[in-house]
Amino acid sequence: MRRGPVTRILGEHPVGTAFVTPYVVFVAAVFAYPLGFAVYMSFHDYFFAAPGAIVDRPWVGFANYVTVLTDPAVQRSFLNVLIFLVINVPLTVILSLGLSTALNSAIRWRTFFRVSYYVPYVTASVAVVGVWLFLFSSNGLVNSILGPLAPDPSWLVNSKLAMPTVAFYVTWKQLGFFILLYLAALQNVGADLYEAASMDGAGRWQSFLNVTVPGVRPATTLVVLLATVTGANLFTEPYLLTGGGGPDGASASPVLIMYQKGIEQGNPDVGSAIGVLLVIGVLILALLERRFVGRED
Amino acid sequence: MRLRFVALLIGAFVFLFPFYYMLIGSLQAEPDPSVSGSIPTGNVTLHNYSEINKAINLGKSLINSGIFTGGVILGTLIFGVLAGYALARLQFRGRAVVFNLMLLIQVVPFQLLTIPLYVMIVRSYGLADSYLGMILPFAINSTAVFVFRQYFLQLPAELFDAARIDGASELSILWRVAVPLVKPALLTGVLLTFIGPWNEFLWPFLITKQQTLQPLAVSLSNYLTTVSARAANPFGAVLAGACVLAAPAVALFVIFQRRFISSNISSGVKG
Numbered sequence: 249m250r251r252g253p254v255t256r257i258l259g260e261h262p263v264g265t266a267f268v269t270p271y272v273v274f275v276a277a278v279f280a281y282p283l284g285f286a287v288y289m290s291f292h293d294y295f296f297a298a299p300g301a302i303v304d305r306p307w308v309g310f311a312n313y314v315t316v317l318t319d320p321a322v323q324r325s326f327l328n329v330l331i332f333l334v335i336n337v338p339l340t341v342i343l344s345l346g347l348s349t350a351l352n353s354a355i356r357w358r359t360f361f362r363v364s365y366y367v368p369y370v371t372a373s374v375a376v377v378g379v380w381l382f383l384f385s386s387n388g389l390v391n392s393i394l395g396p397l398a399p400d401p402s403w404l405v406n407s408k409l410a411m412p413t414v415a416f417y418v419t420w421k422q423l424g425f426f427i428l429l430y431l432a433a434l435q436n437v438g439a440d441l442y443e444a445a446s447m448d449g450a451g452r453w454q455s456f457l458n459v460t461v462p463g464v465r466p467a468t469t470l471v472v473l474l475a476t477v478t479g480a481n482l483f484t485e486p487y488l489l490t491g492g493g494g495p496d497g498a499s500a501s502p503v504l505i506m507y508q509k510g511i512e513q514g515n516p517d518v519g520s521a522i523g524v525l526l527v528i529g530v531l532i533l534a535l536l537e538r539r540f541v542g543r544e545d
Numbered sequence: 546m547r548l549r550f551v552a553l554l555i556g557a558f559v560f561l562f563p564f565y566y567m568l569i570g571s572l573q574a575e576p577d578p579s580v581s582g583s584i585p586t587g588n589v590t591l592h593n594y595s596e597i598n599k600a601i602n603l604g605k606s607l608i609n610s611g612i613f614t615g616g617v618i619l620g621t622l623i624f625g626v627l628a629g630y631a632l633a634r635l636q637f638r639g640r641a642v643v644f645n646l647m648l649l650i651q652v653v654p655f656q657l658l659t660i661p662l663y664v665m666i667v668r669s670y671g672l673a674d675s676y677l678g679m680i681l682p683f684a685i686n687s688t689a690v691f692v693f694r695q696y697f698l699q700l701p702a703e704l705f706d707a708a709r710i711d712g713a714s715e716l717s718i719l720w721r722v723a724v725p726l727v728k729p730a731l732l733t734g735v736l737l738t739f740i741g742p743w744n745e746f747l748w749p750f751l752i753t754k755q756q757t758l759q760p761l762a763v764s765l766s767n768y769l770t771t772v773s774a775r776a777a778n779p780f781g782a783v784l785a786g787a788c789v790l791a792a793p794a795v796a797l798f799v800i801f802q803r804r805f806i807s808s809n810i811s812s813g814v815k816g
Contacts, residue, residue, distance in 0.1 A: 261635035262638075263715045267627040267635065268628045271685055275650060283653075296668055355550060364560045369740075370794045370798045372744035372762050372794065373746065374744075374766045374790065377766075378784055378787040379564075379787060381769075382566070382578065383563065392579050474652070491770070503657070506657075506660060510660040510663075511663060516661075516663075516664055520660050520661065527657055
């Protein structure tokens with residue numbers, strides 16, 4: 249077939265450009281532009297003004313970043329999200345890989361198990377938070393079962409336990425999604441590899457370590473990455489579960505502080521600076537994770 | 546084998562118990578957090594449901610959730626299918642760029658864009674307290690676009706070549722040939738998309754101050770943080786609202802659970 253100059257420049261089906269245009273406009277308006285706008289605000293003295301009003305919003309360099317980085321509440325929130333990730337990410341990988349491996353074998357009630365693991369993931373956090381508050385309150389069911397072992401002050405109002413409890417909550421809530429990812433990855437680990445391993449006399453545990461774990465490594469990289477992004481996005485849980493990041497900021501997340509400073513207190517420039525720092529932090533973490541989890545041995 | 550089964554059983558209990566407890570708690574007149582209270586004996590009432598309905602108008606909140614979710618699903622079905630089809634089946638300049646953009650978006654932490662989006666949508670465009678402002682940031686679900694693309698890719702190329710030789714336009718090929726063949730993908734896409742706005746909290750919370758426009762997730766959380774302290778049985782009412790919020794998503798998922806089998810959603814994730 250002869251390819252004219254138009255085909256060479258626009259491709260064989262130029263109508264494709266028209267088909268993706270609404271989506272590209274959407275991405276530009278809702279992702280790309282706001283991202284640039286956030287960076288812009290973080291370097292200016294930006295404040296809310298009446299629509300259409302012409303106001304001076306001078307360039308302030310790194311002033312907003314200095315404000316943010318020297319603020320103990322912000323420092324605490326970044327530390328909190330690290331505590332969160334240290335608990336949440338390894339726990340998510342271990343539990344979802346373990347449960348999906350068990351689920352992948354021929355076992356009774358597979359559909360029932362799969363559905364029950366997925367139910368928390370499809371349910372609104374606002375709804376589930378209600379029942380967790382009830383379960384983990386001072387005289388709630390969990391403490392009733394623990395009896396004298398119950399922590400004092402109780403889970404969500406204990407400055408040492410609030411963030412770990414939030415991390416456990418999110419692990420529980422999101423696990424179904426990650427089990428699903430691992431189940432997909434497990435379909436790709438060849439049965440011949442397991443046969444070869446058992447010929448070599450490997451037990452079940454050994455073939456899990458030597459065949460399954462390396463076989464699903466790309467999925468593990470993805471799970472770690474997505475769990476990190478979810479952790480960075482944390483807002484609803486500290487806002488509702490621990491009454492706005494309590495006690496005394498011990499479970500405040502960066503997004504919660506960003507909301508309080510940016511919108512409640514009317515400093516979108518400071519809020520944006522927190523957002524930009526958080527994105528940079530996530531990017532660095534993601535690169536590190538790719539390096540250490542995604543490497544081939 | 547038995548060990549695995551027991552592990553899975555314990556897992557299922559941990560995952561399902563809070564939901565059982567939610568339902569039980571919503572039906573009890575008096576909150577009973579003791580161990581024996583988790584197995585109710587009598588004392589069952591629907592009073593909590595009328596209590597929460599008085600406080601936040603469940604019907605109106607559900608309609609708001611429905612409009613928010615419906616708008617996002619509609620946008621995703623129309624524009625997402627177009628984009629997914631083009632990415633799978635059409636050769637045009639910039640296709641690789643759009644495809645990579647779609648993948649990149651999956652890892653952008655959306656909450657981080659809330660401040661600029663808030664300034665733009667609420668302050669600049671004056672779309673606070675409107676359905677449009679609620680829907681806009683979610684209007685096309687990128688994961689669904691990805692799912693659509695995967696399904697369109699699996700269709701045989703001869704099908705499209707034949708239709709093109711017959712002189713059909715791409716739009717009519719998409720509408721008459723491709724879409725009828727990927728109906729399961731559309732259902733998967735709709736279910737995936739549904740979870741997002743139905744459960745979303747932060748964005749509608751930021752832009753709706755009028756209670757008459759708030760989706761259920763927002764009005765319930767406002768009740769949770771402010772009003773519940775004054776109610777006679779606060780946990781009962783909260784749990785009743787939680788059941789109403791959870792029920793549609795859980796029901797849809799249980800009915801269509803086959804559509805959530807891993808291979809449908811994460812075919813791009815495999816190693």
